[in-house]
Amino acid sequence: MSSAYEKLCLLSHELHLVSDTASLLGWDQEVLLPTKGIAYRAQQMSWFSGYLHERFTSDEVREWLEEAESGESGDLVVAANLREWRHEYDRATRLPGKLVQEFAEVKVHAQSAWAESRKKSDFSVFAPTLEKVISLCREHAERWGYEKNLYDALLDRFERGATVSRLDETLGNLREQLRPIVEAATSRQPFDRSKLTAFYPIDRQEAFNREVAESIGFDFEAGRIDTAVHPFCSGMAPYDTRLTTRYDEGDFLSSLFGVLHEAGHGLYEQGLNKDRRGEPAGTSVSLGVHESQSRLWENHVGRSRAFWEKWLPRAVHYFPSLSAITVDEMVAAVNEAKLSCVRVEADEVTYDLHVLLRFELEKLIFSGELAVADIPAEWNRRFEAYFGFPVPSDAMGCLQDIHWSMGIFGYFPTYSLGNLNAAHLVSAARRQSPVIAAGMDTADYSSLLDWMRKNIHEHGSVYLPDDLVTRAAGTPVSPDALIEHLRQRYLG
Amino acid sequence: MSSAYEKLCLLSHELHLVSDTASLLGWDQEVLLPTKGIAYRAQQMSWFSGYLHERFTSDEVREWLEEAESGESGDLVVAANLREWRHEYDRATRLPGKLVQEFAEVKVHAQSAWAESRKKSDFSVFAPTLEKVISLCREHAERWGYEKNLYDALLDRFERGATVSRLDETLGNLREQLRPIVEAATSRQPFDRSKLTAFYPIDRQEAFNREVAESIGFDFEAGRIDTAVHPFCSGMAPYDTRLTTRYDEGDFLSSLFGVLHEAGHGLYEQGLNKDRRGEPAGTSVSLGVHESQSRLWENHVGRSRAFWEKWLPRAVHYFPSLSAITVDEMVAAVNEAKLSCVRVEADEVTYDLHVLLRFELEKLIFSGELAVADIPAEWNRRFEAYFGFPVPSDAMGCLQDIHWSMGIFGYFPTYSLGNLNAAHLVSAARRQSPVIAAGMDTADYSSLLDWMRKNIHEHGSVYLPDDLVTRAAGTPVSPDALIEHLRQRYLG
Numbered sequence: 001m002s003s004a005y006e007k008l009c010l011l012s013h014e015l016h017l018v019s020d021t022a023s024l025l026g027w028d029q030e031v032l033l034p035t036k037g038i039a040y041r042a043q044q045m046s047w048f049s050g051y052l053h054e055r056f057t058s059d060e061v062r063e064w065l066e067e068a069e070s071g072e073s074g075d076l077v078v079a080a081n082l083r084e085w086r087h088e089y090d091r092a093t094r095l096p097g098k099l100v101q102e103f104a105e106v107k108v109h110a111q112s113a114w115a116e117s118r119k120k121s122d123f124s125v126f127a128p129t130l131e132k133v134i135s136l137c138r139e140h141a142e143r144w145g146y147e148k149n150l151y152d153a154l155l156d157r158f159e160r161g162a163t164v165s166r167l168d169e170t171l172g173n174l175r176e177q178l179r180p181i182v183e184a185a186t187s188r189q190p191f192d193r194s195k196l197t198a199f200y201p202i203d204r205q206e207a208f209n210r211e212v213a214e215s216i217g218f219d220f221e222a223g224r225i226d227t228a229v230h231p232f233c234s235g236m237a238p239y240d241t242r243l244t245t246r247y248d249e250g251d252f253l254s255s256l257f258g259v260l261h262e263a264g265h266g267l268y269e270q271g272l273n274k275d276r277r278g279e280p281a282g283t284s285v286s287l288g289v290h291e292s293q294s295r296l297w298e299n300h301v302g303r304s305r306a307f308w309e310k311w312l313p314r315a316v317h318y319f320p321s322l323s324a325i326t327v328d329e330m331v332a333a334v335n336e337a338k339l340s341c342v343r344v345e346a347d348e349v350t351y352d353l354h355v356l357l358r359f360e361l362e363k364l365i366f367s368g369e370l371a372v373a374d375i376p377a378e379w380n381r382r383f384e385a386y387f388g389f390p391v392p393s394d395a396m397g398c399l400q401d402i403h404w405s406m407g408i409f410g411y412f413p414t415y416s417l418g419n420l421n422a423a424h425l426v427s428a429a430r431r432q433s434p435v436i437a438a439g440m441d442t443a444d445y446s447s448l449l450d451w452m453r454k455n456i457h458e459h460g461s462v463y464l465p466d467d468l469v470t471r472a473a474g475t476p477v478s479p480d481a482l483i484e485h486l487r488q489r490y491l492g
Numbered sequence: 493m494s495s496a497y498e499k500l501c502l503l504s505h506e507l508h509l510v511s512d513t514a515s516l517l518g519w520d521q522e523v524l525l526p527t528k529g530i531a532y533r534a535q536q537m538s539w540f541s542g543y544l545h546e547r548f549t550s551d552e553v554r555e556w557l558e559e560a561e562s563g564e565s566g567d568l569v570v571a572a573n574l575r576e577w578r579h580e581y582d583r584a585t586r587l588p589g590k591l592v593q594e595f596a597e598v599k600v601h602a603q604s605a606w607a608e609s610r611k612k613s614d615f616s617v618f619a620p621t622l623e624k625v626i627s628l629c630r631e632h633a634e635r636w637g638y639e640k641n642l643y644d645a646l647l648d649r650f651e652r653g654a655t656v657s658r659l660d661e662t663l664g665n666l667r668e669q670l671r672p673i674v675e676a677a678t679s680r681q682p683f684d685r686s687k688l689t690a691f692y693p694i695d696r697q698e699a700f701n702r703e704v705a706e707s708i709g710f711d712f713e714a715g716r717i718d719t720a721v722h723p724f725c726s727g728m729a730p731y732d733t734r735l736t737t738r739y740d741e742g743d744f745l746s747s748l749f750g751v752l753h754e755a756g757h758g759l760y761e762q763g764l765n766k767d768r769r770g771e772p773a774g775t776s777v778s779l780g781v782h783e784s785q786s787r788l789w790e791n792h793v794g795r796s797r798a799f800w801e802k803w804l805p806r807a808v809h810y811f812p813s814l815s816a817i818t819v820d821e822m823v824a825a826v827n828e829a830k831l832s833c834v835r836v837e838a839d840e841v842t843y844d845l846h847v848l849l850r851f852e853l854e855k856l857i858f859s860g861e862l863a864v865a866d867i868p869a870e871w872n873r874r875f876e877a878y879f880g881f882p883v884p885s886d887a888m889g890c891l892q893d894i895h896w897s898m899g900i901f902g903y904f905p906t907y908s909l910g911n912l913n914a915a916h917l918v919s920a921a922r923r924q925s926p927v928i929a930a931g932m933d934t935a936d937y938s939s940l941l942d943w944m945r946k947n948i949h950e951h952g953s954v955y956l957p958d959d960l961v962t963r964a965a966g967t968p969v970s971p972d973a974l975i976e977h978l979r980q981r982y983l984g
Contacts, residue, residue, distance in 0.1 A: 014539070017532075017535055017536055017539055018539065020532075020536065021513060021517060021536055021540075024516060024517065024520060025513060025516065028516060028520070032716065032718075033732065034712065034713055034714050034715055034716055034731060034732055035713045035714075036711075036713045036714040036731035036732075037714065037729055037731045037732035039731075040509075040512075040729045040730055040731060040732065041729070041732075043509060044509055044512065044513055044729075047506070047509055047510065048513075219528075220526065221526055221527045221528045222526050222527075222528040222529065223526055224524060224526055226524075237529050237532045237533070237536075238532055239526060239528035239529045239531075239532060240525065240526055240528075240529035240532065240533075
């Protein structure tokens with residue numbers, strides 16, 4: 001281990017400590033910040049971006065990297081850290097400070113333009129700012145560089161190693177494979193939701209969610225659950241992972257599934273190797289892997305019959321009105337499938353159709369085949385073709401997601417990758433271990449979590465995402481396991 | 493205005509932005525942080541101390557200061573900023589970065605040692621860490637320098653210009669002056685507290701407290717109230733002032749008076765000149781002045797008859813069981829005086845006796861006359877002499893306060909200074925303006941708040957604390973107004 005490597009480690013730990021503080025600022029902004037505090041908070045966030053960028057792009061870092069890379073190291077962790085630092089350094093130094101600042105400023109305006117545009121359901125309000133955002137994303141991608149598609153450089157930001165070609169290969173015939181399942185699932189007798197109509201006090205929802213989260217392994221001495229408009233998970237320190245959810249007093253399932261999803265992210269964060277905190281080897285590897293952990297607990301666990309056999313009696317304890325509900329009914333309620341407009345409200349079966357639509361549009365935008373002005377028409381045309389009914393308004397169509405206003409292109413496909421990875425990993429874990437399979441069938445998930453910890457969490461970014469999943473499961477990810485899982489659940 | 497001055501302004505604004513982030517870390521630690529997150533939080537706090545210290549003690553700052561000081565400026569604000577930066581710079585440069593960081597980290601660990609020690613009521617658990625904290629405080633004081641007493645250098649940290657001699661002069665015969673009032677007040681017929689025995693749901697306490705805080709002028713679009721074990725106020729950004737309180741479901745007065753006290757601090761923070769945020773001229777001047785604002789709302793307002801004439805009907809609205817209570821009874825309840833062990837639960841009359849005890853002990857500790865191991869015995873001896881009964885346990889004796897574990901020595905006397913200032917300022921405001929006096933007698937405090945804003949809040953640190961109070965009130969502070977106020981309330 002060279003002394004240059006040690007210096008890089010120290011710097012990396014220090015900069016993580018600082019960026020973890022920025023994470024608290026961001027978390028607090030979503031959860032607690034008084035309304036008038038937003039402008040100053042923006043200045044604080046901007047200071048941190050500037051500081052971190054400046055420190056990490058210094059000549060010193062370049063020299064240390066070159067020196068450390070010139071040495072021989074058989075150590076897997078050392079090699080992985082150097083690989084990731086080099087990758088980050090090359091990408092960071094290719095962006096001039098002016099571009100970084102301009103992008104930060106444009107994004108602030110873009111988010112308010114988007115919010116207004118969605119409120120009025122008038123795409124023309126957002127179009128000029130979106131044009132600017134896309135042009136800046138394109139400039140980022142040009143500077144970062146790419147082999148085949150400009151869009152590849154954007155994908156890589158969220159999923160190391162992802163490219164259009166590889167994703168096309170993986171997701172290419174997902175829609176075709178989903179088609180018969182979607183048809184069968186959406187034509188089933190709908191569950192009579194009036195059976196669940198009741199008042200679910202927030203404090204009881206909180207207590208129930210907490211009991212469930214604790215039971216699946218979330219450590220509340222190293223984490224919390226709070227309330228926010230947009231549910232999310234922030235792993236802001238080695239022993240401080242915070243989930244948020246939102247409460248509907250008429251529907252306890254909304255906050256519960258929010259918590260199961262975010263607790264999945266949280267278990268990943270809590271399962272990272274804490275001795276390597278501050279290094280890539282102790283950091284989550286990609287969004288596609290992160291999302292596999294959330295989808296696992298939300299869908300494979302939370303929507304299973306075994307889960308409700310265990311948890312319905314506890315739910316009745318907190319919400320006595322549920323005593324009239326059977327396990328069968330509960331399972332039917334949480335597995336309803338319906339073709340609808342809005343991604344975030346979509347069920348397990350139709351969700352990927354929403355993602356694939358966005359992935360197609362983003363590819364067209366960055367290949368230059370789709371102009372900003374034409375986005376609504378193209379969205380609507382494709383949506384109707386895939387979903388079988390027209391988009392009622394742009395607010396429920398191409399304006400529904402916040403991502404583009406945040407300058408986030410290349411993110412959507414990781415949602416589907418997460419679904420594929422989740423099914424692929426669960427299927428492998430069950431196959432490898434009868435104890436895991438038996439546990440899942442009796443709502444005891446400790447062996448499943450152990451497997452994820454050993455095969456996914458503890459590796460951080462030591463392996464690239466595809467390698468990590470392939471090593472864990474034994475085979476590369478494909479839609480097969482997801483399709484098989486959905487078939488069993490909806491056609492079985 | 494020299495360009496060196498402008499550079500200092502820019503730097504001061506930037507460093508405030510950064511230290512405000514550290515304030516969020518500190519607030520979060522008290523209110524939200526999961527238990528296992530403390531060690532990493534300590535590292536974060538330490539990083540910020542180190543960074544701020546390093547930036548502010550650079551040669552550049554010295555050069556800018558020298559250049560700016562060499563120019564002529566008739567501007568009061570410019571002169572005040574330069575005076576305070578120079579003072580801070582001289583103190584900061586006398587501390588090596590290593591000491592600053594070590595102190596920051598030791599303090600975090602000291603707080604958990606203290607908490608455990610208090611829980612077990614076992615001073616020996618805290619003693620070794622306290623020894624370390626005191627030795628580091630002593631090193632700070634030696635390096636900062638002092639004229640007469642080492643302890644002066646610590647006092648100055650919280651109250652610019654304060655020294656043992658000056659405080660002895662101001663507080664010297666306070667105990668003697670209080671004696672007849674304490675005797676009379678504590679021998680009055682005690683209020684029958686069973687009349688207030690009821691269940692006060694926390695959500696209703698929150699709603700009532702919020703209504704009261706809003707009514708006296710606290711801006712909830714630029715602030716919050718949360719729950720913490722130790723009530724405090726953090727003005728962590730120009731539009732982000734956070735109060736905490738704690739709830740007792742058997743006693744709504746506990747959280748209410750916590751909120752009145754902290755809202756007083758909060759009104760000061762919210763009343764600072766926001767255009768000067770990040771400069772001394774836009775920063776609160778001292779703890780003795782800060783505490784005057786909290787005591788004002790807690791004691792002069794919250795324990796007055798006029799206040800309860802207005803607010804008892806609203807309290808009944810939230811807590812119907814109070815409908816049997818008269819205003820006279822309520823006023824008697826909030827003005828009960830009793831010699832007790834714990835400072836934070838002490839009434840208005842006996843409070844300063846607690847403070848004076850701590851002031852005496854701190855003087856002895858830093859004059860070298862009192863060793864750490866002897867603190868419990870000395871505390872107990874003096875307590876019994878002043879209060880007339882023995883300390884039941886160290887948890888309720890020398891372990892009751894968090895301050896020493898936070899490395900805060902020289903802070904306690906500012907509580908009494910705050911009581912003196914509060915009475916002195918209220919008395920001056922009433923004398924100067926019949927509208928204020930009439931408002932206070934009818935529970936309309938808008939003119940009183942305006943007076944405080946104009947005479948105290950808006951000046952930030954433009955004047956030194958003593959000057960500020962003298963300018964506002966017309967005469968220097970003394971115990972006279974407090975003694976007169978207590979006489980009227982308890983002997984009148």
